[in-house]
Amino acid sequence: MSDSFTPVVAGSALGSKAAPAVTPKNIPNRGGPANPSAQAIAQQFAGAVVRADVIWGETIVVVDRARVHDIIQWLHDDPSQRYDYLSDVTAVEFRDLEQPIEVVWQLRSLPYRRFLRVKVLLEKGATLDVPSVWDIYKGADWLERECYDMFGITFTGHPDLRRLLMWEQYAEGYPLRKDFPLRGRFSRSEQLRQALAANPEARYSKEELSIADAFEDLPAEMKRRLATGERTGE
Amino acid sequence: MGLSPRPEPTFKELSGNEPWITTKLDQFVNWGRKNSLWPMPFGTACCAIEFMATAASDYDLARFGMERQAFSPRQADLLICAGRVPFKLAPVLRRIWQQMPQPKWCISMGACASSGGMFDNYAVVQGIDSIIPVDVYVPGCPPRPEGLLYGILMLQKKIEHERSGDKTLRQEMEPDPTTQLYIPPAVIDEVSEPFGNSVHQTRSGL
Amino acid sequence: MATKKRTVEVELSTTGLDAEGRPKRVPFVVDENGAPVAVEAPPSIEPDLDAEHMLINIGPQHPATHGVLRLVLELDGETVVRCIPHIGYLHCGFEKIGEYRQYNQIIPWTDREDYLNSPGNNVAFALGAERLFGIEMTERCKVLRVMACEMSRIISHLVWLGTTCIDIGAFTPFLWAFQQRERIYNILEAWIGARLTTTLTRVGGMGADLPDAALEHLAAFVNGFPKVVDEIDRVVTRNGIWVGRTVGLGVMSPEEAVNYGLSGPMARASGVAFDVRKDFPYLDYETYDFDVPVGTNGDVYDRFLVRMEELRQSTRILEQAIKRLPDGPVNVDDHRVILPPKSKATSDMESMIHHFKQVMEGPRPPIGESYVALESPKGEKGYYMVSDGSSKPVRWRIRPPSFVNLSAISRMVEGHLLSDVIAINASIDIVMGEIDR
Numbered sequence: 001m002s003d004s005f006t007p008v009v010a011g012s013a014l015g016s017k018a019a020p021a022v023t024p025k026n027i028p029n030r031g032g033p034a035n036p037s038a039q040a041i042a043q044q045f046a047g048a049v050v051r052a053d054v055i056w057g058e059t060i061v062v063v064d065r066a067r068v069h070d071i072i073q074w075l076h077d078d079p080s081q082r083y084d085y086l087s088d089v090t091a092v093e094f095r096d097l098e099q100p101i102e103v104v105w106q107l108r109s110l111p112y113r114r115f116l117r118v119k120v121l122l123e124k125g126a127t128l129d130v131p132s133v134w135d136i137y138k139g140a141d142w143l144e145r146e147c148y149d150m151f152g153i154t155f156t157g158h159p160d161l162r163r164l165l166m167w168e169q170y171a172e173g174y175p176l177r178k179d180f181p182l183r184g185r186f187s188r189s190e191q192l193r194q195a196l197a198a199n200p201e202a203r204y205s206k207e208e209l210s211i212a213d214a215f216e217d218l219p220a221e222m223k224r225r226l227a228t229g230e231r232t233g234e
Numbered sequence: 235m236g237l238s239p240r241p242e243p244t245f246k247e248l249s250g251n252e253p254w255i256t257t258k259l260d261q262f263v264n265w266g267r268k269n270s271l272w273p274m275p276f277g278t279a280c281c282a283i284e285f286m287a288t289a290a291s292d293y294d295l296a297r298f299g300m301e302r303q304a305f306s307p308r309q310a311d312l313l314i315c316a317g318r319v320p321f322k323l324a325p326v327l328r329r330i331w332q333q334m335p336q337p338k339w340c341i342s343m344g345a346c347a348s349s350g351g352m353f354d355n356y357a358v359v360q361g362i363d364s365i366i367p368v369d370v371y372v373p374g375c376p377p378r379p380e381g382l383l384y385g386i387l388m389l390q391k392k393i394e395h396e397r398s399g400d401k402t403l404r405q406e407m408e409p410d411p412t413t414q415l416y417i418p419p420a421v422i423d424e425v426s427e428p429f430g431n432s433v434h435q436t437r438s439g440l
Numbered sequence: 441m442a443t444k445k446r447t448v449e450v451e452l453s454t455t456g457l458d459a460e461g462r463p464k465r466v467p468f469v470v471d472e473n474g475a476p477v478a479v480e481a482p483p484s485i486e487p488d489l490d491a492e493h494m495l496i497n498i499g500p501q502h503p504a505t506h507g508v509l510r511l512v513l514e515l516d517g518e519t520v521v522r523c524i525p526h527i528g529y530l531h532c533g534f535e536k537i538g539e540y541r542q543y544n545q546i547i548p549w550t551d552r553e554d555y556l557n558s559p560g561n562n563v564a565f566a567l568g569a570e571r572l573f574g575i576e577m578t579e580r581c582k583v584l585r586v587m588a589c590e591m592s593r594i595i596s597h598l599v600w601l602g603t604t605c606i607d608i609g610a611f612t613p614f615l616w617a618f619q620q621r622e623r624i625y626n627i628l629e630a631w632i633g634a635r636l637t638t639t640l641t642r643v644g645g646m647g648a649d650l651p652d653a654a655l656e657h658l659a660a661f662v663n664g665f666p667k668v669v670d671e672i673d674r675v676v677t678r679n680g681i682w683v684g685r686t687v688g689l690g691v692m693s694p695e696e697a698v699n700y701g702l703s704g705p706m707a708r709a710s711g712v713a714f715d716v717r718k719d720f721p722y723l724d725y726e727t728y729d730f731d732v733p734v735g736t737n738g739d740v741y742d743r744f745l746v747r748m749e750e751l752r753q754s755t756r757i758l759e760q761a762i763k764r765l766p767d768g769p770v771n772v773d774d775h776r777v778i779l780p781p782k783s784k785a786t787s788d789m790e791s792m793i794h795h796f797k798q799v800m801e802g803p804r805p806p807i808g809e810s811y812v813a814l815e816s817p818k819g820e821k822g823y824y825m826v827s828d829g830s831s832k833p834v835r836w837r838i839r840p841p842s843f844v845n846l847s848a849i850s851r852m853v854e855g856h857l858l859s860d861v862i863a864i865n866a867s868i869d870i871v872m873g874e875i876d877r
Contacts, residue, residue: 004737005737007711007734008712008713010712020726021718023721025576055808086701087822088822138848139701141847176535182537187423196365197414279555282507283556284635286602291618320528320529320532322531323529326500326501330501353533355532376637
């Protein structure tokens, strides 16, 4: 039985004189009070900020891909920022194919009760590759895997970047890309055929078995299945 | 194509040629079977919650003999597929069906299990009847508990009219060994085609 | 006379395999008359417990995984050394199809995604869309939405309670919980016509106004519900089996909880006092008088206590909402987003044109994006919408709380026993519809 934890209170860094949080009302489309972190990033990382906007009350900072990991690390560590909570990692592709793909990090600072959106623009034709923030936030694990699965964006530094929602050998592509049709690339019977070709009893992916030291002791049947590269359907 | 041909029923129409003892025996066996179906809820999504509500005290499945819900397919006779089935889950559903011993029946509960429902996209099987043979389709999104109960009563009626002389009833449908499909691909494509309004909903933007 | 022993080798149909993968053989000794003879037991080899770990598979079809979740566990005896969860068995392309639907057409999709919290999801999406459109809702609509959110919290926690009790072995609270859910279902059905997948809100308002009879039923429910919670409390909370099976399991420290992105009761049980209703309020939650329970041990028992207390607090909020429900219009008076009444749409030319534009094309928000987060029963539920000026969003992103909460399961079950895995999994309160989308 563990000892009791001391509660970590959101808003603790604001002090007792701070105004209580209220429901935002009458938010303008553009403009309005910006999150002070946007200014702080521009000061700390000169030249890394491409653009900073306030859209519907939310501050969005578009930064350089090369420095985004450092910026997020600084946002996490710096005592005046303390963005300790990662809400989301996702990507946006626009219908207008000239526009770049945006990779979006939504960060919250619980002690300061702030919300910030950090973006990186990946120009069309560039490799879809951004640094992973798994070393800063463990919660980024599955969020980045899903982004890879749906968009094909590689997160360098992620310990285990595999498909998460589709099965590992999914051949149709990256579903949330705009050039991926809604109903998929293959015909329904072909999709069903590919899905049914997986053997649910083959059970374990190569990744899982590579970590088990007892490969030699596996039954011959299973070793044969692995050797022939049989699909596990996950 | 390699598919096992759909067997022709060997059963003769009930025209007085059936021996009395066989019909009585059939009635007795069917009465026993229909009143003691052990459902296996293959519950995936929202319909599973309505199934749980049907099994709970207000709508009570136990009064139909379905008190004991089997979660192991080996011990079940009724597979209730409640919820949407994506392609990743399709081989699992096929394997669960194959693991069930005869006699077995299947209820496809909800719009998504019956036809893909509102999920006409890359990820969802457009009706589980392309994977496993279905006896009763219960429409609804999700079907009300009364709807599911009506479907179960329809299945009971169907079981009531089974005849032991009809050998085709208990034959296991074998899929084509190369493609694992037991319906020709052209038929699957045809029934999965969007129709009505959803034909126009492939436009993104405006 | 000495019996002549004859050894007959028998191949059994289901037996272990030896190292070469051949079935092990069991010697069967008979004497010359064919009668079996007792032999000494062969020396049993002590299994080397350090060398071999077992890989077992739970799911995806399994009653205790709360949906189609597959857990692959590496076991050392009965203790879990490593857990690898596999999801995606309910991936249905929600976010993709959101790009092909108008904003009001997406609301039925939000029901199916976290299907235990349908009204709450509807409210969350409507708030996000209204932020994107720049619309302020009416006062009556705000209170109705608070009611919807709290009713939704109650029904979600009741499902969690019922199914967790079943997992740990207590069947009766499941029946009690579902009985209470039926009463909320009746209220929702009187309000909007549907029990589970409600599609309660529209952009700019609600699908229907709350009838007075439904309001009375809700007041009656709020009166009677705390007694039911007390009854469940009495049989479960201080029960020796329950406490024995839940205390000390799956502990997450507050710093870990924040770093893993846990939210909702999972984070609060670990001592993180973060509730979106209090810290980033919406729907005027700062004007309601309610407490947020925060645990101190971060184990399964604390999560249970937090959710039980949240049931009581939700009832408290509902009481206040019922008292303060103002009269007035439910929908905002904006012809760009709200359909005109049918009588006017079929007689007045301008209304007909508005109706036509809204149905055929759909309301179009200005170019922009918004992220609105709500406190769903599972945690921080966010909808991120990006608009390019057309009637269908460019990107509809669902930030699913159970997805992030479940990713911590590998950390939580390490070192625990196999039966604890079920209890820990139940305590996360997952909904696969939301996780896989």
